Structures are given as structure tokens and as C-alpha cells.
Amino acid sequence: MPVFTSDLGSNVDDAFITAVDIVWANVHPFFAGINVSTSASWTFKFFDEFVFTPAKTAGKDAIISEVGWPTAGASQGFADPTVSNLQTFLNTFICSSNSKGLKYYFFETFDTPWKSAKWTTLEGSWGLFHPNRSIKLPIILPDCVF
Numbered sequence: 001m002p003v004f005t006s007d008l009g010s011n012v013d014d015a016f017i018t019a020v021d022i023v024w025a026n027v028h029p030f031f032a033g034i035n036v037s038t039s040a041s042w043t044f045k046f047f048d049e050f051v052f053t054p055a056k057t058a059g060k061d062a063i064i065s066e067v068g069w070p071t072a073g074a075s076q077g078f079a080d081p082t083v084s085n086l087q088t089f090l091n092t093f094i095c096s097s098n099s100k101g102l103k104y105y106f107f108e109t110f111d112t113p114w115k116s117a118k119w120t121t122l123e124g125s126w127g128l129f130h131p132n133r134s135i136k137l138p139i140i141l142p143d144c145v146f
Helices: 012-017 038-056 083-100 111-119
Strands: 006-008 022-026 061-067 104-106
Touching: 012 038, 022 038, 038 061, 038 083
Parallel strands: 006 022, 022 061, 061 104
Antiparallel strands: none
């Protein structure tokens, strides 16, 4: 039975890799304050350098357990939480990741108002859809043709 946990990509170290069968890491360029125009390339580089390569060296698989872009709340450095920036991230990350064979889980499907109520607006606004299941317009999900 494979055993794993997920943590921030910046918390992945040799002890973490040794303790799990599959290395799962959350990689959010938004929290690194990265401008959305370079966020996909930053994500690939960060994941490769700090998670994938060390995991591969240890003979283990690595997966991005959370990656996405928020649409509301406070900015972080050069990262602004807007619907248009979510679209840019989708356009630059999804098809490229798929063509690289990168394993990831997009974060997240729906906005979560309970997180906004408990913490901040930012925490509850990572969804592709509103809580009522309507897509955040004008978002268009990429059609990745290979």
C-alpha cells in the first residue's frame, strides 16, 4: 500500500522524500509572488529542481498535488488574483504540462466560501467555478491537442 502525504514544495527535503512512497508537493507560483506571465515556467522549474529531480534520484515518482491561480483577494508581490490571470495561467500551464507528461492536480474546481469566511477571500477563491457551479466567465478551458 503506497504511503504519501502532501506539503508545500518548499518543505520537500531528503527526510520528506525518504518517508513517503510517492512525493506529492503543492506548487503555487502565486504565493511566490510570481507575475502570471512567467508563472507556468516558474512552476516547471521549481518542481523539477526542488521536487521531481530529488524524488527521481531517490527512485520515487513525484506529483504536483496542488497548482492553480486565485481570482480574488490580496495580491502577493507581482501576483494578482484575477479571472484574467487565472485564464493566462490555464493557457500557459495546462497544455504544456500535459505535453510534458507532468502529473498534477489543478486546484481547484469550485470556490470555497467557507475558507473565505474562516481565513481570507483569497483562500476561498481558487476555483474554476463559482460555488453555484457556474464557470467564472470569461474562462475558457484549454483544448490541448497533441
